[in-house]
Amino acid sequence: MPTRFDVITLFPDLFRILLDQGVTGRALARGLAELHLWNPRDFTHDVHRTVDDRPYGGGPGMVMKVEPLREAIQAARAAAPQSRVAYLSPQGRVLDQAAMLEIAACPGWILLAGRYEGVDERLIESHVDEEWSIGDYVLSGGELPAMVVMDAVIRLLPGALGHADSARQDSHMDGLLDCPHYTRPERIEEGSVPSVLIGGDHAAIKRWRLRQALGRTWQRRPDLLKRRGLSEAERTLLDEFILAHRE
């Protein structure tokens, strides 16, 4: 059963980037996921196809009107009755990898990509199930956040990646940052590849990669390590990393 994404957006052409290439392009072409686009302007009934208006109470910018969004959401819900509605905004739950796993477990999502100053609060209160943020900064619209969510989720779908292990070894999988990566040539002016990776001892390589992941997480994101906790074996590997990197 493909994971279905219905995106409500004034700029559907922006989503070509997901369709044309890469992991998302292949997954969509193979039917692992589906993407349907709904433009609120197609749900207007006035000659100017009005989707926004001035904010009550004054202030800068424009606010997206309820009616076109309501009708677009209703059309998407009719086409995707199992999907929940999520609005991308800085006021939402900040998403991490664990959240992406939760999102990937659902059959489908109707993603509302807002523009301008945002959408009329009555639309959110009446028609939106969840509100998500991709981080504490302000963007020009919800399209890039919607694409970020779709990219992160699609690569988690079974069969989406060339090598099933890739997803599990991605950064932030298993709650750790990724280990360093190297490729040919072995020796260049910038340095040489760590010898353990050349040796072919797969158990040693696995230990080295986990030790590096633990050490880099300890160095760069101690908050992640605190949240995750460590097994006895992982504690030993981290101690080895700290000993080898002490000043």
Ligand SMILES: CN1CCN(C(=O)c2nonc2N)CC1
């Ligand atoms: C109305 N529009 C304002 C800008 N915006 C965001 O900054 C955003 N969305 O999701 N995470 C974010 N950060 C999307 C919605």
